[in-house]
Amino acid sequence: MKESNKARCGVASFACAAIAASIAGAAPVIVPAPREMSVTGGECRMSGEPKVETVAGIPPEGYELSVTKDGVTIRSSDAAGAFYARMTLAQIEQRDAKTKAKVYPCLEIRDAPQYKWRGVLIDDCRHFFGKEKVKRVMDLMARHKLNRLHWHLTDDQGWRLDIPGYPELARHSSVRAASAKHGTRPHVNMKDYSSLLNWEKYGPYFYTEADIREMVAYAAERHITIVPEIELPGHVYAALSAYPELACFPERLKGKGPLCAWGIEKDVLCVGNDKAVKFMEDVLDYVCRLFPGDTIHIGGDECPQVRWKDCPKCQARVKAAGLRSEQDLQPWLTRHFLQFLAARGRRAVGWDEYLLGDVPQSAIGMSWRAGGGGAGHKFLTPLECVKRGHDLVMTPRTHCYLDYGQGLADDPYQYIGGRVTLEKAYSFDPCEGIPQELRAHILGGQGNNWSEYTWNEYDLEWKMWPRTCAIAEAVWTGDKKPGFADFKARMAQHRRRLLASGVNCAPIE
Ligand code: ACM
Ligand code: ZN
Numbered sequence: 001m002k003e004s005n006k007a008r009c010g011v012a013s014f015a016c017a018a019i020a021a022s023i024a025g026a027a028p029v030i031v032p033a034p035r036e037m038s039v040t041g042g043e044c045r046m047s048g049e050p051k052v053e054t055v056a057g058i059p060p061e062g063y064e065l066s067v068t069k070d071g072v073t074i075r076s077s078d079a080a081g082a083f084y085a086r087m088t089l090a091q092i093e094q095r096d097a098k099t100k101a102k103v104y105p106c107l108e109i110r111d112a113p114q115y116k117w118r119g120v121l122i123d124d125c126r127h128f129f130g131k132e133k134v135k136r137v138m139d140l141m142a143r144h145k146l147n148r149l150h151w152h153l154t155d156d157q158g159w160r161l162d163i164p165g166y167p168e169l170a171r172h173s174s175v176r177a178a179s180a181k182h183g184t185r186p187h188v189n190m191k192d193y194s195s196l197l198n199w200e201k202y203g204p205y206f207y208t209e210a211d212i213r214e215m216v217a218y219a220a221e222r223h224i225t226i227v228p229e230i231e232l233p234g235h236v237y238a239a240l241s242a243y244p245e246l247a248c249f250p251e252r253l254k255g256k257g258p259l260c261a262w263g264i265e266k267d268v269l270c271v272g273n274d275k276a277v278k279f280m281e282d283v284l285d286y287v288c289r290l291f292p293g294d295t296i297h298i299g300g301d302e303c304p305q306v307r308w309k310d311c312p313k314c315q316a317r318v319k320a321a322g323l324r325s326e327q328d329l330q331p332w333l334t335r336h337f338l339q340f341l342a343a344r345g346r347r348a349v350g351w352d353e354y355l356l357g358d359v360p361q362s363a364i365g366m367s368w369r370a371g372g373g374g375a376g377h378k379f380l381t382p383l384e385c386v387k388r389g390h391d392l393v394m395t396p397r398t399h400c401y402l403d404y405g406q407g408l409a410d411d412p413y414q415y416i417g418g419r420v421t422l423e424k425a426y427s428f429d430p431c432e433g434i435p436q437e438l439r440a441h442i443l444g445g446q447g448n449n450w451s452e453y454t455w456n457e458y459d460l461e462w463k464m465w466p467r468t469c470a471i472a473e474a475v476w477t478g479d480k481k482p483g484f485a486d487f488k489a490r491m492a493q494h495r496r497r498l499l500a501s502g503v504n505c506a507p508i509e
Contacts, residue, residue, distance in 0.1 A: 027105075028092040029493045032145060032473035034111040035480040042069055042106045045096065050074050050089065052082055061147070061223075062112025065089065067104045080223040084111070084145050091143075091497070114478025115430060117393050119148035119227070119446025120468065125155035125238070126262070127451035128205035129460070135218050136457065140465075140503065142222035144472040149219060150227045150297060150446060153207075156188075156237035156259040160206045161228075163283055168242035175203035178260040182455065183414060188263035197260050212290045225293040227349065232280050233269035233333055234303030239279075240267060246276040248311035262452045264302045271329040272313030281340060288344040295347045295364065298337055300354025302377075303330055331357030338363055349393065352379050361389035364443070370396035383433055386441040394445040399428040400471060402463045403450040408509055413462055414453040422491075422508065426470035426484050447471040461504040466491050 028039065050072035057077065058064060063085035064075040074085040088111070094103045120141055122134060129137075138149060153160045159173035178197035180186050186193035207215070219226050237259050240246055244253035248270040259265060270276045287296060308314040308326035318325060321332055334354050341348050342362065349364040356378055369379040385392050397404070397418065402425075404418030405411070430445040447468050454460050469491060473481055481487070491508045498505040 028107060029490045030088055030091050031469050031487075031490055031494045032476040033480070033482050033486075033490070034088065034109045035114070035477055036110040038108050040068070040106045040108060044069055044072060044104045044106055045099075045101045046072060046104065047101055050086075052076075059112040060116070061145075063088075063109075065107070065109040065111070067092075067106050067108075069106060072104060080147075081112075083142075083223050085109075087143055087145060091494075113145065113476045114480075115442070115444030115475045117148050117444030117446065118146045118472065118475040119150050119393065119395075119444070120146055120464075121150040121152055121395070121446055121448040121450075123152040123155075123449060123451040123454075124160050124205075125152055125158040125451075127454050127456075127460075128158065128160065128203070129457060130205070131207070131211055131215060133457045133460075134215065137460075137464075138219055138222050138224055140468075140498075141224060144469060145476050146468075146472055147224055148227055148444075148446060149224050150229060150448075152229045152231075152450075154229070154231050154239065154299075155235045156265045157262070158203065158205065158258050159238040159242075161212070161230075161283075161287070162206055162208050163286055165282060166243070166279070169239060170204065170206045172242040173238040173258055174206040175201060176258045176260055177201060180261065180452070186261035188259060188261050188265055190261065193261050209290065216291060225295075226291055227293055227295050227297050228287050228291050229297035229299060230280070230283055230287060231299030231301075232337070233271055233330060234301065235265070235299055236269050237265045237267060240269070243279065246270060246273065246279055248272075248307040248314060264304060266304045266306050268303050268307060269333075270311060270313055271308060271333050272311060272315070272317035277333070277336065280337070284337065284340060285344070288341070288346060294345075295349045296341055297349045297366070298334070298341075298354070299350060300330070300334065301351035301368070302353070305329070328357060330354065331359050334359050334363065352385065353377070355380050355385055355388070355390055364391045364393065366393045366395055368395050368397055368401075368448070370394065370398070381433075382442075383438075386434055386438040389441075391441050391443050393443050394428075394430040395448050396428070397448075399425055400445060400447050401450065402447050402467055403453065406463070406467060406506060408506060411506075413459050415463075416450065416453055420467065422467055422470055422488075423484055425467040426473065426481075426487055428471055428474040430475065430478075444475045445471065446475075458504040462506045465498055465503055465505040466495060466508060467506075469494065 044067050053075045055075045061080040063081040065085045066073045074082050076082040092104055096103055159169045162170040178199045179202050181198045184196040186196040240253050241256040244250035247253050247267050305326045308329055338348050349366055352365050352367045355365045365385045367382045370382050403416045404420040405415040407419055407421040430442050431439050495505050
């Protein structure tokens with residue numbers, strides 16, 4: 001990585017974005033594109049601040065931006081709208097080379113997001129980024145009018161939250177004995193993958209209460225809601241390795257630590273054990289106290305039921321709760337935690353499999369298997385989800401999985417597989433296949449940065465950008481998207497802004 005690429009600039013400092021934008025005579029380049037814009041000709045030279053007016057009736061997060069020769073006026077009905085107007089202004093700002101005055105092209109913009117959920121998932125379990133790097137992600141999200149940081153904090157490979165009453169989570173579950181050697185693909189189903197591991201201790205890496213409060217405040221300043229994810233009942237191996245008594249067969253976990261390979265692990269939470277349910281209640285209660293957002297993600301993906309089938313406690317739960325079989329245990333647990341979160345004023349969101357079975361409509365789905373479930377995996381299609389009355393966040397892996405290859409001619413980084421080109425990401429339509437009358441259930445969409453094969457922030461940025469720009473346009477501009485050719489032309493310039501801000505943005509090919 002070149003030293004120049006390591007220069008950083010945050011939201012509060014727009015200088016680097018502005019420098020790269022100052023391409024004489026260029027049409028204003030805004031990403032994501034505003035839904036309505038007319039360029040009226042001429043320019044505004046400004047030394048002061050824009051006039052900001054609160055006007056009822058402008059949609060939530062929306063704004064009107066009027067640039068005339070006499071000055072700049074921002075109108076919005078809420079603070080988020082005014083913030084996004086400033087994000088747009090930062091992109092169109094140029095500097096007079098001599099006087100250094102700010103110069104804007106005269107234009108009128110009426111803009112508002114098509115979708116209210118415009119997200120980015122960061123996987124801090126497989127690779128721990130830490131506060132400063134996650135803040136950096138939030139800076140870049142804000143510049144692209146993205147408003148949900150889905151923070152994947154617990155998984156088989158690491159637990160990243162200190163939880164009062166469970167000290168082993170921070171001490172034991174945040175440390176991995178080894179990770180995959182770069183270029184290898186160890187998988188939990190392999191008989192012996194030890195030669196594929198680097199045997200370097202990874203951790204302890206976790207966030208304290210003070211860290212989380214700092215991050216929540218940082219997000220709020222950028223109109224970002226953090227959606228913490230606590231995986232249950234699967235993907236909990238890191239926690240079980242510290243507290244084996246929470247698993248169906250504790251002896252299987254004794255002496256173990258977080259997994260060093262990736263895949264779908266069969267040892268999951270013992271849903272028949274009241275102590276295991278209480279553990280998750282304690283965790284989620286604390287999470288609700290730390291994170292003020294309206295939704296909490298409770299995972300729910302890739303949970304095998306083989307241990308439940310053989311576990312006396314789980315089978316006793318099946319009987320006592322009047323369930324048909326262990327297949328009903330996950331919906332039983334989901335119903336429990338929907339109620340638990342509702343009592344704390346929150347809605348649960350979970351990966352699409354968690355909607356299988358008897359799950360109330362209040363459960364929000366996060367649809368990732370759309371476009372193909374993979375052999376042997378049951379899931380509900382987006383249409384089935386919304387027909388059942390669930391709200392849905394779309395993150396189809398066909399368009400939104402940024403750990404998939406981007407199809408570049410020359411790419412130094414490792415991907416998990418698959419392919420999501422920039423054009424494919426741009427074609428993301430959260431409402432695809434959903435009839436008009438059910439579209440209100442589609443809350444929006446997000447790009448997912450799973451980090452099994454991401455080793456640092458440069459690697460992350462390369463995978464995120466420019467594809468996250470395409471996703472931002474899908475969820476902000478939505479059905480008013482000007483098309484891929486227009487986007488590509490704007491991105492040629494916008495990429496220069498990102499590079500000038502030190503972002504390791506992949507090329508536009
Ligand atoms: C997922 O990619 N397992 C949600
Ligand atoms: Zn069990």
